[in-house]
Amino acid sequence: MSDGSVSIKQLVKTYVDDRGRPTFTAVKKISLNIADGEFMVLVGPSGCGKSTTLRMVAGLEKITSGTISIGSRVVNELEPKDRGIAMVFQNYALYPHMTIFNNMAFGLQLAKKEKEIISDSVGRTSKALGLDHMLERKPHALSGGQRQRVALGRAIVRSPKVFLFDEPLSNLDAKMRVHMRSEISKLHAQLGSTMIYVTHDQVEAMTMGDRICVMCDGNIMQVADPLTLYRQPENLFVAGFIGSPTMNLLKGKVQKRDDALYFVENGEANALSLPLQGRLASSAKQYAGKEIIFGVRPEHLSDEAKDQSHVPITSTVEIAEPMGSESLVYLKTGTGSFIARIHGEHLYHSGEPVTVQINLDKVHLFDPQTEKAIR
Numbered sequence: 001m002s003d004g005s006v007s008i009k010q011l012v013k014t015y016v017d018d019r020g021r022p023t024f025t026a027v028k029k030i031s032l033n034i035a036d037g038e039f040m041v042l043v044g045p046s047g048c049g050k051s052t053t054l055r056m057v058a059g060l061e062k063i064t065s066g067t068i069s070i071g072s073r074v075v076n077e078l079e080p081k082d083r084g085i086a087m088v089f090q091n092y093a094l095y096p097h098m099t100i101f102n103n104m105a106f107g108l109q110l111a112k113k114e115k116e117i118i119s120d121s122v123g124r125t126s127k128a129l130g131l132d133h134m135l136e137r138k139p140h141a142l143s144g145g146q147r148q149r150v151a152l153g154r155a156i157v158r159s160p161k162v163f164l165f166d167e168p169l170s171n172l173d174a175k176m177r178v179h180m181r182s183e184i185s186k187l188h189a190q191l192g193s194t195m196i197y198v199t200h201d202q203v204e205a206m207t208m209g210d211r212i213c214v215m216c217d218g219n220i221m222q223v224a225d226p227l228t229l230y231r232q233p234e235n236l237f238v239a240g241f242i243g244s245p246t247m248n249l250l251k252g253k254v255q256k257r258d259d260a261l262y263f264v265e266n267g268e269a270n271a272l273s274l275p276l277q278g279r280l281a282s283s284a285k286q287y288a289g290k291e292i293i294f295g296v297r298p299e300h301l302s303d304e305a306k307d308q309s310h311v312p313i314t315s316t317v318e319i320a321e322p323m324g325s326e327s328l329v330y331l332k333t334g335t336g337s338f339i340a341r342i343h344g345e346h347l348y349h350s351g352e353p354v355t356v357q358i359n360l361d362k363v364h365l366f367d368p369q370t371e372k373a374i375r
């Protein structure tokens with residue numbers, strides 16, 4: 001049975017210059033376990049160490065310290081070709097002088113597989129990818145989407161235990177990206193192989209990953225399934241990174257009045273004051289009199305009070321972006337502005353006073369010092 005699990009332990013990468021002097025630590029002692037057959041996405045802003053991590057799994061980058069295991073084998077010292085992996089890159093990395101057939105067959109030919117096996121495998125895979133009628137063409141005669149499919153096909157025919165993807169869709173136009181996204185997800189469902197997929201695009205991460213590993217500055221910020229990341233971000237970074245438009249984060253204090261707790265936003269005019277009840281009150285208790293960050297996603301504001309967890313706030317419209325079925329409405333608050341994503345076809349105007357209902361069940365609180373979620 002193929003064991004395509006990947007285990008990363010205390011992995012560090014410090015780049016060095018020509019003389020071996022350390023220049024930059026791109027990966028800072030990260031640990032991550034990926035199950036056999038899992039689709040794991042590494043996501044984070046540019047420069048956070050995603051590709052470096054993937055390239056160390058592939059064997060294309062030397063590890064500074066730590067271990068990487070594929071199945072039960074530590075692969076630290078193994079050549080890329082002996083690791084049971086296949087990699088798909090952003091720039092496709094096809095051989096321009098070879099036909100599509102030969103591009104796909106090359107790895108198998110190197111491995112000295114029999115001709116019939118190669119032709120059978122390339123035939124089946126190219127058919128599944130809709131490339132079977134263009135096997136004699138060269139890469140220059142293909143569109144970007146077709147080239148990326150050849151790169152996928154070349155990986156598939158090798159039957160790797162683990163597929164590694166490095167921003168494979170970045171060079172495609174928006175429509176083709178969405179299409180290839182679902183192709184790769186289907187492929188994962190069919191093959192059941194482990195896939196590790198690097199992207200800076202949180203929508204790609206959310207739509208494709210069984211689990212997502214959010215990285216920042218060479219560290220792992222949170223690893224969870226897409227809904228858990230959305231519902232329970234563990235820190236300010238994940239809260240701000242997942243979701244679009246991004247979560248509203250307001251600075252303020254917890255105030256105790258009589259026996260009740262309130263979040264009171266910093267600033268004078270338009271500063272929000274909101275009751276903290278139930279779950280929020282027990283989390284905020286230890287912060288009475290102290291600073292706190294209050295987070296709410298734009299979609300958790302609406303124009304109607306649905307139940308008791310909805311509390312009205314009144315403000316002024318700064319600008320509104322009508323999008324047909326919904327509007328993004330920017331509201332003025334004490335220290336800045338606040339985005340509400342409001343369903344319906346109502347047209348909002350700048351300067352107009354407006355009351356929106358905030359769903360306190362969906363609010364997040366963060367410690368401004370540690371940046372961690374307060375639960």
Ligand code: ADP
Binds near residue numbers: 045046
């Ligand atoms: P990501 O894939 O998240 O965009 P990378 O893993 O490519 O990030 O790079 C992480 C950090 O390491 C970046 O700041 C990058 O500039 C740095 N880096 C990458 N390659 C080298 C190198 N050869 N020497 C020094 N620093 C490097």
